[in-house]
Amino acid sequence: MSGLCGWFNLPSKDGGDADATLARQRLARMAAPLTRFDGSDVQAIAGADAGAAIAARPDSAHLYREDGLLIAVWGQPTIAGTAEGIGERLAALWPEQGALSCAALSGAFALCILDSRQGIALLAVDRYGTRPMLIQPTPKGVLFASSADAMLAHPAADATLDHQAIFNYLYFHMVPAPGTMYRQQQRLLPGEYVRYGRGGMERGRYWEMRYLEQESAPWSRLRPQFLELMDNAVRETLAGHQVGAFLSGGTDSSTVVAMLSRAGTPARTYSIGFDVDGYDEMDYANVAVHAFGTRHRALYVTAEDVCAAVPHLSAVFDQPFGNASAVPAYYCARMARADGITRMLGGDGGDELFGGNARYAHQAVLSRYERCPAALRQLVLEPALFGLLADSQHALPRKARSYVRQALVPLPARLETYNLLQGYGPGQVLEAAFLATVDSTAPARVLDLADWPSRHLSQINRLLALDMRFTLADNDLPKVNKACELAGLEAAFPFLNDGLVAFAARLRPEDKLRGTRLRHFFRAALRDTLPRAILNKKKHGFGLPVGHWLHTHAGLRNLAGDSLSDLKRRGIVRPAFIDALLDTHLAAHPPYHGTMVWVLMMLEQWLQLRAEARRSHEEVRDELQIRQG
Structure with a gap:
């Protein structure tokens, strides 16, 4: 595991904590969990009021210090096309641009700028939330870390679990940002910064997705531009790494592999299969293997493999994580690590950029009901279906009632029509005393807040924007990142290349969803690149037959x-x-x-597992309090 951690204390009249040895020990304790899986080297600087540590490969650790200013960047971002001198370049931008300095960075990163001269700390993550950052205010300042385990290693961290986060997990099967499992900790959203100083804590955005729905360009220009951007996005992930790729046989992973196969030596690809009808996708993966001549390894995961993986996956996640496809992702990454691979490429982001999820087509069908004349809906259809035909169990009226019920629910709440917790009923699932401590309407507000900035857009772009912020950043990216972390390597996501993202934002809505046809432009642009069987297959991925x-x-x-x-x-x-x-x-x-x-x-x-971690945290806190007198 790699990452970033540290703290910032507002300068005090007495000069702050003068015990430099204690400061270094605290920082070392925080950094230790970040090296747990890959043994990364740690670089650290600890002073009276600020400290930061990075555990990472040398090319992913950028640490810069000058009088009163400490900058630490975890990841491999670029500024103006170069990865050289990231710290120095940020230091030059900081006095003039402040928090907006982050906008100069491209690529995956988490960073801190700790300015003791001004009494200001800036914390930020990349545009898509690829790298995490947790924060917690303290009486003296603020703690930050890319891992909850690193945060909890500091004696001032609060290890109190949040009941609302548990409820949100049971609703979404993950804890959506900015929430975390700990009451006082929060997580940064994609493209977000936190500025901390004497005036308190201020959250803001230095970047947000901008959809240019009215722009259009001729097909003859769009297609080669897309293919060049896709090819460059994959090539940019190669430097300094032994690279492999996840291969499910879907359009996104196959596109990444197609571009990777052009980069020189045969691509190294990895797939997972299941000996269960309806779940195995190995045939499609093999189509891509033969089409692109990859060096391929495959593994059929069994129920015994799942049992073995569960405790390890529980340990690597900062929160309970209910997406079972983390299991096959982990076994893929583990195969790759055994082959000497240091970076795995995932196809995540393609669906959210180009319109690949089946629910986009389903929502388009439901939205047609809204366009029916109100008189027809309210005076004819609904009275008939829920009045005269309310008890009919014939297929047609039953399906029509289901369709209308869903269509009457506004977006984004309609996306949770089949939510498990809602289906059972929270009162049937949860103890009354626990339910009394939480707000059962909070998940709906989480969705509303994530959806609000894009409500002026076409429905397809509105759904894509919601999924970029919510499904991708809170579910898919953590799944792949943590599975790779557990295996001792890192993940990269070529679709989340800034140029490719900007290109997708300029496509017309009908280029993403035409009627109910998903990925209209994407499929057409790749017609000569991907095998027809892959272009026409239904989305599946690494689903687990749990x-x-x-x-x-x-x-x-x-x-x-x-x-x-x-x-x-x-x-x-x-x-x-x-x-x-x-x-x-x-x-x-x-x-x-x-x-x-x-x-x-x-x-x-x-x-x-976290009960043991909290006991360890309390022991460390008590020990350090004793040492401080």
Whole structure:
């Protein structure tokens, strides 16, 4: 694991903490968790009022110091096309541009600028949230870290769990930013900065996605421009690394592999399969392997592999994480690491830029109902479906009622029509005492806040913007990053190249979704690059047959049963619901109810591991308090 951590204290009249040895020890404690998986070297600077440490490969660690100014950047960003002298360049921009200095950076990064001369700290992450940053105010200043474990290694960190975050996890299967699992900690959003000083803490954005919906260019110019940008985006990930690529056989991963195969030696690719009907995508991956002549390795993941991976995945995530496809991502990354690969390329971001998720087409169909005349809807269709035909179980009226019910729910709430927690009912799932401590309407507001800046856009771009901020930054990128981290290598995402993102933002809405056809421009532009079988396949990815294995495999079922038995004692989930879930619901519909079993199991696994971490944090805090007298 690599990352960035440190603190900033407002200068005090007595000169701050004069114990330089203690400051260095605290910084070393914070940095230690960042080296856990890859043994990265640590560079650190600790002073009276500020300290920062980076654990990373030399080309991903940028540390600069001059009198009263400390700059640390984790990642491989560029300024004006070069990665040389990142710290010095930021130091030159800082006096004039302040927080907007971050806008000069391209690529993946997390940074801190600690200016003791002005009593100001600036913390920021890259435009797409590829690199995380957590922050926590303290009585003296602010703590920051790219990992919760690093944050909790400081004695001033607050390790109190947040009930609202647990509820949000059960709703979304992850904890959306800016929330974290800890009450006093927050996470930066993509393209966001935090400026801390005597006036308090100010959050702002130095960059945001701008969709230029009215621009258009001829196909003869767009297609070669896109192919060149895609090719350059992949090539820019190669420098200094042994590179491999995830290959699911979908359009995004296959596009990355197609471009990688042009870069010289045969591309190294990695796939995961499942010996379960409806889940195995290995045939499509093999189509790409043969088309591009890659050096390929594949692994069929079993239920035993899942059991072995669960404790490790629980340990690497800062929050409980309910996306089971982290398991195959981890096994892919582990294969690559064994081959000497140091960086894995993922196709994440393609869906959110070019319109690849099936729900975009589904929402387009639902939105057609809004265009029906109000009189027809309110005086004819709805009275008929929910009045005269309310009890009819014939297929046509039943499907029509379902369609209208969904269409009547406004976006973005409509995206959660099939939400598991809503489907069961929070009161059926959660203990009344726990439910009384949380706001059950908070997830809807999280979605509204994420959706608000793009409500003036076309529906497809509105959905893409929401997914860039929410699905990609809070779910997909952490999944791949943490799976790679656990395997001891790093991930890179060519689709999130600034030039390619800007290109996608200029495409017309109908180039992304034409009727119900997804990726209209993307598929057409790659017609001569990707095999037809891949261009025409339905989206799948590295989905895991969790429900099937929970129903059929004793080992995984026992792991889940033991975890949920322990969860019963925490006062969060009702024991009666857990019993019904395991004894009745799972057998009735394994794919549907298996997802909730997995989500609850990963919550309990995470809570067990973090209980040990919190005890360690309390011991460190007590020890340092004793030493301070």
